[in-house]
Amino acid sequence: MAEASTELLTTADGRPLKEALAIAQSRAKRRAFLLVLPLLLFVLLTFLIPIGYMLKRSVEHDGFARSAPALVEWFEANPGFDYANPPEEAYAALVKDLTFMQTEKLTGLSGTRINYTVPGTISLFKAGARAAKDLQAPYKEALLAVDAEWARPALWRGMEAASSKFTTEFYKVGTDNKLGDNGWERGGDKDRIYLYLFFKTFLVSGIITVICLLLAFPVAHLLAVLPMSRSSLLMILVLLPFWTSLLVRTTSWIALLQEQGILNDLLVWLGVVGDDNRIAAMYNMTGTIVAMTHVLLPFMILPLYSVMRVIPPSYARAARSLGATSWTTFRRVYLPQTLPGIAAGSLLVFILAVGYYITPALVGGADGQLISNLISFHMTKSNWSLAAALAAMLLAAILLLYWLYDRLIGIDRLKLG
Amino acid sequence: MALPTYASPLERTWYYTYLVICALIFIFLIAPILVVIPLSFNVEPYFTFTEKMLTLDPEGFSLRWYDTLLTLGHSTPDGVRDSAWWSEVWHRATWVQAAKNSFWVGLWATILATVLGTIAALGLSRPEMPYRRLIMALLISPMIVPIIIIAVGMSFFYAQACVDPTTVFGAVIGVFLSEKGCLVNSHLGVIVAHAVLGIPFVIITVTATLSGFDQSLIRAAHSLGANPRTTFFKVVMPLILPGIISGALFAFVTSFDEVVAVLFIAGPDQQTIPRQMFNGIREAISPAILAVATILVIISILLLTSVELLRRRSERLRGVTPR
Numbered sequence: 001m002a003e004a005s006t007e008l009l010t011t012a013d014g015r016p017l018k019e020a021l022a023i024a025q026s027r028a029k030r031r032a033f034l035l036v037l038p039l040l041l042f043v044l045l046t047f048l049i050p051i052g053y054m055l056k057r058s059v060e061h062d063g064f065a066r067s068a069p070a071l072v073e074w075f076e077a078n079p080g081f082d083y084a085n086p087p088e089e090a091y092a093a094l095v096k097d098l099t100f101m102q103t104e105k106l107t108g109l110s111g112t113r114i115n116y117t118v119p120g121t122i123s124l125f126k127a128g129a130r131a132a133k134d135l136q137a138p139y140k141e142a143l144l145a146v147d148a149e150w151a152r153p154a155l156w157r158g159m160e161a162a163s164s165k166f167t168t169e170f171y172k173v174g175t176d177n178k179l180g181d182n183g184w185e186r187g188g189d190k191d192r193i194y195l196y197l198f199f200k201t202f203l204v205s206g207i208i209t210v211i212c213l214l215l216a217f218p219v220a221h222l223l224a225v226l227p228m229s230r231s232s233l234l235m236i237l238v239l240l241p242f243w244t245s246l247l248v249r250t251t252s253w254i255a256l257l258q259e260q261g262i263l264n265d266l267l268v269w270l271g272v273v274g275d276d277n278r279i280a281a282m283y284n285m286t287g288t289i290v291a292m293t294h295v296l297l298p299f300m301i302l303p304l305y306s307v308m309r310v311i312p313p314s315y316a317r318a319a320r321s322l323g324a325t326s327w328t329t330f331r332r333v334y335l336p337q338t339l340p341g342i343a344a345g346s347l348l349v350f351i352l353a354v355g356y357y358i359t360p361a362l363v364g365g366a367d368g369q370l371i372s373n374l375i376s377f378h379m380t381k382s383n384w385s386l387a388a389a390l391a392a393m394l395l396a397a398i399l400l401l402y403w404l405y406d407r408l409i410g411i412d413r414l415k416l417g
Numbered sequence: 418m419a420l421p422t423y424a425s426p427l428e429r430t431w432y433y434t435y436l437v438i439c440a441l442i443f444i445f446l447i448a449p450i451l452v453v454i455p456l457s458f459n460v461e462p463y464f465t466f467t468e469k470m471l472t473l474d475p476e477g478f479s480l481r482w483y484d485t486l487l488t489l490g491h492s493t494p495d496g497v498r499d500s501a502w503w504s505e506v507w508h509r510a511t512w513v514q515a516a517k518n519s520f521w522v523g524l525w526a527t528i529l530a531t532v533l534g535t536i537a538a539l540g541l542s543r544p545e546m547p548y549r550r551l552i553m554a555l556l557i558s559p560m561i562v563p564i565i566i567i568a569v570g571m572s573f574f575y576a577q578a579c580v581d582p583t584t585v586f587g588a589v590i591g592v593f594l595s596e597k598g599c600l601v602n603s604h605l606g607v608i609v610a611h612a613v614l615g616i617p618f619v620i621i622t623v624t625a626t627l628s629g630f631d632q633s634l635i636r637a638a639h640s641l642g643a644n645p646r647t648t649f650f651k652v653v654m655p656l657i658l659p660g661i662i663s664g665a666l667f668a669f670v671t672s673f674d675e676v677v678a679v680l681f682i683a684g685p686d687q688q689t690i691p692r693q694m695f696n697g698i699r700e701a702i703s704p705a706i707l708a709v710a711t712i713l714v715i716i717s718i719l720l721l722t723s724v725e726l727l728r729r730r731s732e733r734l735r736g737v738t739p740r
Contacts, residue, residue, distance in 0.1 A: 025545065027545070028543070028546045029544040029547050031543075031545075032540045032541075032543040032546040032547070033538050033540065033546065033547060034540070034547050035536050035537060035540025035541075036537045036540040036541060036552060037535035037544075038533055038536060038537070038554065039533040039534060039536065039554075039556065039616065040537075040555075042529075042533055042612075043555065043559075043611075043613060043616065046571075046609045046610065046612070046613050047558075047559055048555075048568065049572045049574060049615045050567070050570035050574035050575070051539060051566065051567070051570040052570075053570055053574040054566070054569055054570035054573055054574075057573055076729065081474060090470050127418070134440060140591045150665050206479065215442050215445070217445065218435060218438055218442065219439055219442050222435075222436075233426065234443070234723075236598055237443050237446055237447050238446060239721055239725075240446075240447065240450060240718065240721055241446050241447070243670060243717040243718075243720055243721045243724075244450050244713070244714055244717045245673070245674045245691065245710070245713045245717065246674055246676075246677065246691075247674070247691050247694045247695060247698070247713075248450070248453065248710040248711075248713050248714060248717075249449060249450065250610070250698065250711070251451060251453060251694070251707065251710050252449035252452050252453050253449055253704070254447060254464065254563050254698065255452060255453065255456055255464045255465065255707070256448075256452060258464065259463060260463070260465055261465055261466070261548075262452065262466065263725070265465055289547070289550075294445065294446070294449060297445075297446060298446075303654060326428055326431075351561055354561050354563070355562070355563020355564065355565060356563075357563070357564060357565045357677055358677065358695070361699075362695070362698050362699065372563055372565040375566075375569060376565060379569060379572070379681070380521075384573070387569060388569065388573070390568075391565065391566045391569050394563060394565075394566060395562065395563075395566050398561065398562060398563060398566075399654075402554070402561050403559065405561075406550075406554055411553055411554055411557050412550075412553055412624070413549075414557065414621055
């Protein structure tokens with residue numbers, strides 16, 4: 001048999017078997033890939049490119065670079081000039097650019113760009129541009145006579161930074177830094193709105209995840225141990241919210257929780273609270289948490305249920321027969337076996353909660369807003385670059401969690417119903 | 418789960434407490450959905466039960482909010498209800514327009530997502546598929562990435578995704594786009610956005626159905642002389658059809674319920690039901706929204722029933738017997 005093993009195995013038409021197999025396999029690979037290709041292209045065009053576009057928006061803004069050619073040139077020639085006291089040539093270039101902006105109608109655009117880092121500059125630019133064509137040399141005094149704000153070192157720092165098309169400044173603003181007269185500095189406690197809101201979003205998502213877990217655990221357990229005929233009836237009660245429109249559920253919570261709503265009416269009728277001090281459970285953080293818990297609860301129940309259903313009941317019986325109390329049995333035997341379900345459900349609920357928009361927007365009031373709502377707010381205020389930077393930061397957080405989910409649970413184990 | 422005979426009194430108490438807790442959680446899940454149904458028949462413009470409703474006085478109930486759905490946006494809401502009046506309802510009434518938009522957008526988005534998603538799922542479930550995990554992660558991500566991020570990205574991109582309507586190409590493609598020839602404010606833009614959001618659901622359900630699929634059936638069909646097309650339509654398709662349909666229903670519901678992308682990329686001509694509800698809840702909240710909500714709850718009950726029936730049929734076909 002020694003000769004047989006060295007002899008090259010061939011197919012019927014004389015090709016080496018190994019080679020033929022490799023060809024067949026790569027053909028199969030190609031075929032499988034070709035099936036996925038149309039969808040990949042579709043997702044690339046309609047999902048990946050828009051998100052890439054948004055990321056580009058978060059680091060690119062040519063609003064000032066385009067409308068101030070003379071200053072851009074001057075900044076390039078004079079790096080590291082004295083921000084506190086820019087020379088006459090700088091002011092001359094600025095006045096020239098302001099005149100250019102006025103004729104080309106670029107004041108709004110360039111003012112908006114600088115306004116991201118130095119608030120209040122849109123009106124400054126508009127007033128400056130209107131006055132610019134009548135100004136005479138020396139330009140410094142002339143422009144400062146229009147508005148002394150033009151001498152602010154922070155403004156000159158902002159203009160120098162904005163003369164480049166690409167910038168990381170929107171991220172600096174998005175992490176609560178401020179451009180002061182001495183350069184970038186951390187904002188005071190009062191100005192930490194963005195990081196605070198990120199923190200608050202994560203905290204609220206964590207609270208919602210924990211409440212969901214506490215509510216889902218007994219229900220999932222009941223569904224898992226009941227006989228199939230009865231559990232599938234109860235399962236409908238879990239799946240119906242899943243299939244019902246989010247807006248319907250949010251509307252119902254408004255009807256239930258608002259001050260003149262059903263819950264308050266009931267409590268007043270029962271005499272638990274007086275008619276004049278009804279509970280404010282809507283249009284604040286409580287409303288957001290209650291409504292979001294309701295919306296996300298099925299996402300916790302379903303993964304828990306699918307794990308619990310396959311836990312053999314004999315383990316718990318064995319533990320009991322060996323003398324464990326029911327609490328020990330639960331803690332040491334049952335609970336560890338449900339951990340994969342807990343991890344899957346919690347991560348999914350947390351991920352979905354972090355990016356939630358509609359429910360907080362409708363029932364959150366002023367206090368119950370999350371980071372998504374702030375992004376939307378900046379979109380409507382045309383602060384597009386800042387919105388893009390905040391969205392990119394949120395995206396990074398979500399992708400990290402998604403990667404964790406894939407690592408721990410595996411996305412192909414994601415199930416619906 | 419019955420109590421074992423050896424259970425102690427403490428365990429018995431705990432067991433019944435546990436059942437009560439579960440019942441309360443089920444009420445928490447289901448009550449908010451059912452509460453809108455009686456409220457929508459309120460004769461008063463309130464969001465709560467009136468005394469007359471609680472005493473089941475017929476005067477406390479009415480269909481006026483359902484009537485509002487027909488008359489809002491109508492030029493003569495109190496006119497004689499002849500065929501011309503109904504025709505105006507069909508062409509002008511705000512909620513009817515929203516329903517038509519929602520339906521068409523949902524239908525096309527579902528078709529797009531289901532066709533592309535099913536073909537891709539077939540590829541993804543082949544054992545030879547390269548980079549399977551990565552591609553799967555990418556295709557599921559529209560479900561994971563917050564909708565606000567997708568909406569922001571799309572609103573930036575769609576505003577730039579334009580064709581010149583004066584060229585031949587632009588004139589042909591421009592039929593599907595907005596007046597300015599852009600994806601933003603166009604039906605196509607909303608359809609495409611909703612299709613992307615529905616794709617993860619199709620992928621998940623169809624790959625789940627295919628995971629129990631016996632691949633040797635394909636080889637058997639080939640060996641009996643069937644070409645790939647016949648194999649797909651005669652062998653594979655009937656077996657995975659329940660999965661495809663439930664994926665399609667998921668995709669349809671996703672589109673039918675989607676509001677954030679619509680808020681960001683759609684114009685006044687793409688007013689959908691959820692957007693109309695969103696605006697309604699934000700601005701002047703009227704019980705007409707409860708009437709819409711009731712209709713939507715009934716639709717979701719119908720959808721859920723069909724998905725459940727499909728799932729059982731699929732399990733039967735694949736030989737998975739319920740426990």
